[in-house]
Each structure stands twice: as C-alpha cells, then as structure tokens.
Amino acid sequence: MLDISLLGTGGMMPLPRRWVTSCIMRYNGASVLIDCGEGTQVALREKGWSFKPVNTILITHFHADHIAGLPGFLLTMGNADRTDPVTVIGPKGMGRILNAVRVIAPELPFELKCVEIEGNEQTFAIDDMNVTAFRVNHNITCYGYEIAIRRKGRFDVDRARAEGIPIRFWNPLQKGQTIEYEGRTLTPEMVLGSARKGLKVVYTTDTRPTRSIREHAEGADLLICEGMYGEPDSDVKARTHRHMTMQEAAEIARQAQPKEMWLTHYSPSLVKPELFMDSVRSVFPRAIAAKDGQEMTLLFEEE
C-alpha cells in the first residue's frame, strides 16, 4: 500500500494555518518528499510521520516556496541521527541551489546526493517506486512527478510445474531472478502471469495546463494538481503568472480521468477554496479541495 499526504496546500508563502504545498509518499518503508518550502519540517511533524525514511526529495522548481525549507529539513534529519545519504532530484541548477543550502546548513552528518533532471522527461528507480519527472510550463523550468508502483503478475504454479522447474527456484524466479539450470535459462516470465495493475500518483503545481500532465494523469489513482485561483475571470491572472485555475485543473482531470483529484497550491488570496468547488465538480466530480494534512492510502486491487 502507498500512503500519501499533502503536508501543505499554499502557494507563494506559508501562512498561519496553511503551509506551502509539499507532499510525502511512503511505500515499503521508504518515503519520498516532493518540494520543501519554509515550514515543511513543521508540517511533517504536525502530521506525525517520520523524517527517517525520507531517502529522496524531489524538487519541482526553484521558487522559494518550494525550496526554502531545505536547510532546516535536512538539519532536522541530521539531528535525528541520520547517516544514510539523502538524494535531491530537481531541474538543472539543483547543484547550485544545494550549494547555497549548504552555506545555511553546513554541518550535515550524511551525504547529500544531487541529481539534475535531463531533458523533458526522465524516470528514476527510487527504493521500490518508479518516479518520472515530466516537464510542465511555468515561468522557470518546472517538472511534475509521476510516482508509480509497478506490480508483477501472480505466480502461476501450474505453469511452473508444466515447465518442470524445481520448487527451490520458484521463490527466486518470483522475485525476478534469472537462473541457469541444466543448460536451460529459467526466467520470471516462465512462472508469472501478466503484470497486475499497480498504483500511480501524479503531482504537479506551478504550471499552465499541459499535454504532459494530461498524459501522465491518465489512469492515475490520484492527481494532485495546482488550483491557484478559483474566482471567475481569474484565468487572465493565471496565464500571466503561468499558474492554473481550479477550473483549468478540472478540465485536465475531465480529459485524463484519474480516480480522484486533489487541488492545492492556493494563492494566499484564495482563503476558502471550497467556495469554488461546485464549478470544479460540474466538470470533474471526483475533485477535492485539499486541506493541509490531506491523506490517502492506496491499496493494490487484490489487497
């Protein structure tokens, strides 16, 4: 199962009772954090989830509301006696940002690894998750992220027996190993049924609507999408600042049909996003105006 929590839902700056937008997902004992603005460490503490399993931090872009919490977050990880490395993945220039972060937080008791995303789309194997960064459209380089948990087919006892594969190889084959045995090459495909449906979450903020978002959101269990403005006629403002209205997000969801959509990254001026949800739900009914701490657990279909 994949746990997802949206630690904050604000854009631009943290406010009393609204942290800036940041998301954490945990799967199989490892966590991935997306974005780390000022106060994200407090938001995580309020949520009550652990800092310890956060092996990877994904950064969408370099505006301060998405990175200014890095020094404090990393120091707090260090104060919790972390010694395992932490990987930060972000747009080109991530290294330069981390150098600045290290000026403010010079003493970390663990290695900080930096990965700069190349091109318009790149996929990373992170713990047991497949993370794909995909380019979106903001006024500086910005990526959305797809987090996918793939799921192999079920073990097929009848096929394994028909192939005459000794029982001692069943478990390693199920785990994906290939085995040489009496001149034969035994592969997982010989004993596994076709891949089963996995889990997919797509996260994107600070962007105009793009085809890349729509394509990644197709078949997603959850789309977490910016809805910076909600007022009628706010689309001009959204276009000017390269953000998205709640209604534009709804239109993406209508086309991509994820199982559910959470709106986030509200403008500080958008005090009550739920006021605009009727217009959003008339386009895409399974939309939620997310609140700080919004949480969901996704289960595999057979779980």
Place this chain on the structure above:
Amino acid sequence: MLDISLLGTGGMMPLPRRWVTSCIMRYNGASVLIDCGEGTQVALREKGWSFKPVNTILITHFHADHIAGLPGFLLTMGNADRTDPVTVIGPKGMGRILNAVRVIAPELPFELKCVEIEGNEQTFAIDDMNVTAFRVNHNITCYGYEIAIRRKGRFDVDRARAEGIPIRFWNPLQKGQTIEYEGRTLTPEMVLGSARKGLKVVYTTDTRPTRSIREHAEGADLLICEGMYGEPDSDVKARTHRHMTMQEAAEIARQAQPKEMWLTHYSPSLVKPELFMDSVRSVFPRAIAAKDGQEMTLLFEEE
C-alpha cells in the same frame, strides 16, 4: 514608546506551536528584527505586526535556526511592494550568507545592504535607535544586541531667554541643530536640561554567560536572554554546546538587575519551561518564561 515582541521562543528547530527565537521592536514608525529562522515570517503574521517598517534585520550568528527564514521573509517583504532598502547586520561572513540567501530568493524588488560587525563591539544608529552589537561566547562567532533609545533633556525656556536666543531658533536647537547667529554659536546644550532616562533592551541567545551581557544588561528595562535548559544538572550539557541554562541566566540578571528578564531559546526537549521558574525566581524574581508572541511596551518615564 518602544514596542517589543518575541516572535518565537524555540532553539534548534521550529516546532508545532513554537517558532524559533526571533524578536521585533518598533519605535517611531520603524522596526528592527533580530534573527530570522524558518517560519519567522509566519510568526510575524500571527502576531499581526507589519512587515513594512522593518528596515533592519540584526543577525546574532549563522546557525540555521537564526537565518534560514531570511529568503522567505525578504520575499514576503518584496511581495508587499517594498522598494526601500533593507539592511542586514551580522557577524563577519554576513555577505557570504546573503549571497546564499540570494540564490534561494533572487528576485527582490529592493536593495539588500549588508553590514558586517567589526571587533567585539560596534554601535549603529538605526532609524531613531542606537543598536550596539556585543560579542558573546558560542561555538561560532555570535553577538548580543543592545537596543537603546536615548532621550535628550527637556527644553529650558528660562535658559533660552537668559541666553537671549530668539524664539525662531528654539525649535531647531531642541531638535539638535547648531546655529550661527550674529557671531555666536548657539548649541542645543544651551537650551536643554541634562539628558533624561531613555529606554534599553538587551537581547542575547546562544552563548555562555559573559561579562559583556552583564555589563550591557545593567540598567536595562528588559533583558531577553537564552535559557536553553532548565533541568537540574543540565549545566554540563549547556557548557558542552555553549548554551546557557535558565539558572545561569538568572544569575546574570541578579548581578545586572534589569527591570525584567524574559527567558527564551528553549531546547526542543524543554517542553514546559515554566516548571523551572521557581528556581529561576529564587535568584532573580522579575523573570518570565517567555511564550511565543510575548509582548511589552516600554514608555519613557514622563510619558
């Protein structure tokens, strides 16, 4: 009158319901902020005081809980349409820190001036305040700050008349101007009584007890002082990390006799500082375990 608010009272990291230690003082339409850790902008917003008059930010030292909020704080000042310059005063190396801050917050619509403190003590005239940075004793270079409002003597009408000074010069002389008139040099001293008692606040955290703190705190209206630990036998821990216990702060206050002392910069492990206030008050009775948002207004004696 001088308004003082302690925006946060924590050390090391911001916690739910406890911001890191930071202080704002406002006098005659201008504000000075001391230290700016992660979340200080939210603490100021919760307090309800304005960002606009903050012309100067004083930094005690470069640990992240005292500087990591600078990018967000400055950006929020910028978002409030500030165009007047902001001056940041701190230890040697302040420029290097501000360069890192500018990597995270590159687009500020105002000039950021940087002043690096020289030597063990330096005084700055800031708006209508006299700010003295004085060296304290931490594991990196650290300063305390004395904020003093000086007050000239009362205008002495009888003396001005006796000196034969025309009435049209009274006001400029009272404001501190010197005037050449009919071969005479007219000075403020000729028409003002002796200086009246002003106001003095001393702020210091992240230090062992020092003579400099004691000397500056003498005659202060308020001493804001670190009291990182309170438990019996925590003095070993305090010495090791170059911090101060609540009881050590009390001893400084007993010697310097400020009118009142606020304790702050509590360790995250010090959940209920008030539990240790009996032992503090047995040494210095006018001590308060400050809380986030603690506030005081100091009036001149004749006000």
